[in-house]
Amino acid sequence: STGGAVAAVDLGATSGRVMLGYVGRDELRLEPVARFPNHPVRTIDGLHWNILELYRNVLAGLGQALHDEPDLSSIGIDSWAVDYALVAGDRMLGTPFHYRDERTSRGIDAVHAVTGFEELYGVNGLQFLPINTLYQLAAEREGGWLDRADSMLLIPDLLAFWLTGARRAEHTNASTTGLLDARTGRWDTALAERLGIPPRILPPLAEPGTIVGTLLPAVVAELGAPSALPVTAIGSHDTASAVVAVPATEPEFAYISSGTWSLVGVELEQPVITDASRAANFTNESGVDGRIRFLQNVSGLWLLSESVRHWEKESGETISLPALLAAAAEAPAPAAVFDAGDPEFIPPGDMPARISAWFTSRGLDAPRSRAELTRVILESLAEAYSHAIRLAAELSGHPVRVVHVVGGGSQNALLCQLTADRTGLPVLAGPVEATAVGNVLIQARAQGLVPADSSLESLRALVARVFPPTRYSPTPR
Numbered sequence: 338s339t340g341g342a343v344a345a346v347d348l349g350a351t352s353g354r355v356m357l358g359y360v361g362r363d364e365l366r367l368e369p370v371a372r373f374p375n376h377p378v379r380t381i382d383g384l385h386w387n388i389l390e391l392y393r394n395v396l397a398g399l400g401q402a403l404h405d406e407p408d409l410s411s412i413g414i415d416s417w418a419v420d421y422a423l424v425a426g427d428r429m430l431g432t433p434f435h436y437r438d439e440r441t442s443r444g445i446d447a448v449h450a451v452t453g454f455e456e457l458y459g460v461n462g463l464q465f466l467p468i469n470t471l472y473q474l475a476a477e478r479e480g481g482w483l484d485r486a487d488s489m490l491l492i493p494d495l496l497a498f499w500l501t502g503a504r505r506a507e508h509t510n511a512s513t514t515g516l517l518d519a520r521t522g523r524w525d526t527a528l529a530e531r532l533g534i535p536p537r538i539l540p541p542l543a544e545p546g547t548i549v550g551t552l553l554p555a556v557v558a559e560l561g562a563p564s565a566l567p568v569t570a571i572g573s574h575d576t577a578s579a580v581v582a583v584p585a586t587e588p589e590f591a592y593i594s595s596g597t598w599s600l601v602g603v604e605l606e607q608p609v610i611t612d613a614s615r616a617a618n619f620t621n622e623s624g625v626d627g628r629i630r631f632l633q634n635v636s637g638l639w640l641l642s643e644s645v646r647h648w649e650k651e652s653g654e655t656i657s658l659p660a661l662l663a664a665a666a667e668a669p670a671p672a673a674v675f676d677a678g679d680p681e682f683i684p685p686g687d688m689p690a691r692i693s694a695w696f697t698s699r700g701l702d703a704p705r706s707r708a709e710l711t712r713v714i715l716e717s718l719a720e721a722y723s724h725a726i727r728l729a730a731e732l733s734g735h736p737v738r739v740v741h742v743v744g745g746g747s748q749n750a751l752l753c754q755l756t757a758d759r760t761g762l763p764v765l766a767g768p769v770e771a772t773a774v775g776n777v778l779i780q781a782r783a784q785g786l787v788p789a790d791s792s793l794e795s796l797r798a799l800v801a802r803v804f805p806p807t808r809y810s811p812t813p814r
């Protein structure tokens with residue numbers, strides 16, 4: 338084949354992008370087309386995503402992509418997980434909430450009053466996270482919103498609905514709702530019913546690599562697109578797409594998908610749902626090609642970005658991240674680290690104060706400068722990674738000899754080095770745009786731009802050839 342082009346829409350918690358992906362037998366090239374910020378908005382009822390602004394930017398980006406590359410053969414959409422819109426007919430019922438909105442805490446009590454965490458884990462295999470969709474949906478029950486809705490559409494599914502009119506729940510992202518049975522891969526409608534969530538709002542599942550639908554006539558007209566242009570289901574959970582693009586060349590690897598969150602784990606063929614994995618708070622999310630993402634969600638560069646946001650707001654200055662990281666590299670290694678996974682750190686707000694309080698409330702010395710605070714954040718993340726990787730290997734029996742770091746955090750040299758030091762394993766960093774790469778690759782396979790029977794291993798070998806990772810070796814002690 339001579340290759341061809343697809344468009345990837347990739348929405349992150351702080352920014353979104355549209356990229357063109359050119360793929361052939363030995364070709365893989367990404368061209369950024371549009372980048373736009375993603376700023377949540379707080380209104381009287383809580384914290385929301387500005388979904389219409391995001392969609393407007395997605396349409397503009399796709400229009401630009403079609404202008405640059407009229408021979409586009411497909412569109413794929415991924416975003417962060419767990420968040421959704423309720424829909425009745427063609428109408429969206431309210432503006433989607435942000436997973437950091439406080440209302441989820443009400444939902445937790447409502448859910449756990451009906452099914453304890455132990456029982457839930459036995460079904461969905463998910464670590465306890467207050468942001469999970471089922472806690473959010475339980476919080477909507479009081480408002481009667483669920484009675485009015487006929488569909489719950491996760492963010493990428495919502496955009497695909499607006500583009501094509503098709504209502505689907507892409508499988509990898511559906512696995513983050515808490516309502517999917519991790520063993521059968523189907524909606525657990527009995528569980529939904531017990532929680533007061535009408536099963537009718539759970540759309541039919543779509544597998545990555547299948548066609549969701551073709552663009553609606555109004556969208557075709559607006560974009561100047563060919564009329565049969567399809568939206569292809571990909572790993573629409575950004576982490577699922579990122580794991581597709583891990584440039585692994587041997588099976589014994591762990592990955593860290595590093596951005597606002599850090600998703601740390603291994604890829605398995607079967608879920609691990611045991612008392613030990615529950616106690617260790619390990620998640621079994623669905624991956625592309627039926628794989629399992631056995632991982633822990635341990636917060637991420639949010640700890641730093643939210644600290645920087647606070648300092649900038651407080652002082653009115655603009656903080657240079659490279660300068661801050663250089664100062665952190667010079668700062669002394671802290672005597673103690675904090676628990677980066679503490680739910681205390683999930684809501685927005687004064688992050689430096691919360692981190693300092695974590696130390697002082699335990700009779701420990703708090704960091705004394707921005708550089709020291711930055712250093713302790715990175716050391717704490719690296720320690721959490723090391724712990725999670727050790728546990729992932731122990732709980733699953735899957736050996737780990739190398740750690741791949743993909744996503745924005747793969748560019749943070751200090752964090753990569755600390756991760757190598759604390760795990761005692763080589764770290765291979767990159768690609769930065771792993772999520773978009775994974776999105777592009779699964780579309781390309783579905784469109785036959787690479788052989789339709791290409792395994793994830795062969796796709797990863799292609800990524801490794803085109804985006805050779807940067808190596809960090811553990812510092813000898």
Ligand code: LFR
Nearest residue numbers: 417418419575576598600634
């Ligand atoms: C990463 C991510 C994580 C998920 C969190 C919230 O972007 O998708 O996998 O736990 O965002 O959706």
